[in-house]
Amino acid sequence: MLKILKYSFYDLMRSRWSYIYFLFYLLLGTVLLFLNNDLSKAIITLMNVIIILVPLIGTIFGVMYYYNSKEFTELLLAQPLKRNSIFLGQYLGLSLSLTMSLVLGIGIPFILYGIFKSDSIWNFSLLLITGAFLTFIFTALAFNISLSNENKIKGFGYAVLLWLFLAIIYDGIFLMSLILFEDYPLDKLSLFGTMLNPIDLSRTLILLKLDISALLGYTGAVFKKFFGTSFGLIVSLFMLFVWILIPTLRIIVKSKKKDF
Amino acid sequence: MVVIENLHKTFQKNKVLTGVDLTIDKGGIFAILGPNGSGKTTLIKSILGMVIPTQGSIQIMGKNIKNNWLYRKKIDYLPQIANFPNNLRVKELFKMIKDIRGNTNTDQELIELFKLSPFLNKKLGNLSGGTKQKVNIVLTFMFNSPILILDEPTTGLDPISLIRLKELIRKEKTKGKTILITSHIMSFVEEISDEIVFLLEGKIYFRGNITQLKTQTEQPNFEHAIASILKNTYA
Ligand SMILES: Nc1ncnc2c1ncn2[C@@H]1O[C@H](COP(=O)(O)OP(=O)(O)O)[C@@H](O)[C@H]1O
Ligand SMILES: [Mg+2]
Secondary structure, three states, X not given: OHHHHHHHHHHHHOOHHHHHHHHHHHHHHHHHHHHHOOHHHXXXXXXXXXXXXXXXXXXXXXXXXXXXXXXXXXXXXXXXXXXXXXXXXXXXXXXHHHHHHXXXXXXXXXXXXXXXXXXXXXXXXXHHHHHHHHHHHHHHHHHHHHHHOOOHHHHHHHHHHHHHHHHHHHHHHHHHHHHHOOOOOOHHHHHHHHHOOHHHHHHHHHHHHHXXXXXXXXXXXXXXXXXXXXXXXXXXXXXXXXXXXXXXXXXXXXXXXXXX | OEEEEEEEEEEOOEEEEEEEEEEEOOOEEEEEEOOOOOOHHHHHHHHOOXXXXXXXXXXXXOEEOOOOOHHHHHEEEEOOOOOOXXXXXXXXXXXXXXXXXXXXOHHHHHHXXXXXXXXXXXXXXXXXXXXXXXXXXHHHHOOOOOXXXXXXXXXXXXXXXXXXXXXXXXXXXXXXXXXXXXXXXXXXXXXXXXXXXXXXXXXXEEEXXXXXXXXXXXXXXXXXXXXXXXXXXXX
């Protein structure tokens, strides 16, 4: 698996998309810092961007990479390699290279600004960790969709729909149901609803750590009340991990049965 | 070497293989023939574990291939369509496959034989079909595995390369290898193969040497013998 990971990773590192993605974050981080001149404000703004954008990029790159490396995959399938290692290697290679663009792109301006000497360092680390989680989750989801759809256009469509649903539509439905059923005790339901969406989960996680009650919103508040801050952090990190684990397991199962 | 028992493969509702039994227990060149879409590639890909059978079993060198992957070390495979990662250079591709399968120096001789040196630094996406096929051939022949599977190896080759390929195949045969070949070029098949395996309607319709095929179909030449099988089934 490590060999496949290595080749996928190098292959991606040579592609100009990795650089564009990296430069985008570099620019974003720099502009936010020097405009705001305030670390925590910059972190909050970044959070809002990352939580929507990272899933979109993970999804799109995941689908594109899968379909574009079809030839590579077929070549590898005829070699003495396990199927698992081929697909997991490619998945990890892509997720790692995207994560690297993110961490370096945002990390460099923040380090230059002096993040290590400030007390925002943990908040900032958590932001990057969440970004990494979201990258791994949405790349895995994209691989799942591609494995199930021979047709590239269809796969692409489903992937974008999934992102649209989790990033935007889900919140709308969630809010509506909270309003519609406001007479009922909704604490448990809203907890559950947050856990089922990795984007909501990430937002709650970061806001819990930043401890900005005003921004926590209803579910965040429930989360805090229910789990308390530190246990809440652990629970949401654990759930994010589950969100990586399940799609990854499905990649293994699905790829095992597939014909090439 | 290769034992296939009651192999079935259905894609969605398309029944491609419906009970293939095939035992090859010696070296030699075996041609797998059949009309377009008869499942030759499907059969080959099943042996390689790229297509998962609906039913039946395949053994390679005495081991069932199900959930197994190490057996592919024993097989060199030339795919029907030479699809390579487009942004990779020829040199890098050779290096990568050697990194995966183990080192060899045979590739140097083969590059020489097929005059590929000028293309080593070119990207695979920019090569012509014939040159890609030569790269494909080098990749396949550079490892010395006991089983060799060639799916339409002659596609796109110029006459000189075709001669080189035939020499190469014969040389591998003298090492006692088991070689499976599919091809549409009947003269190539007739010239090179020891035995014919004819796939028709999902099963093996005929297995034997060319003389037996001619006798059975009462045809004086090979091409007509094959054609007569097809005519009988189309009628
Ligand atoms: N991965 C696949 N998914 C669906 N159908 C397939 C797949 N591979 C092959 N087929 C179908 O199986 C049949 C046999 O194809 P193939 O084995 O390539 O034939 P041949 O190599 O003898 O020309 C064709 O009808 C083809 O469309
Ligand atoms: Mg074929």
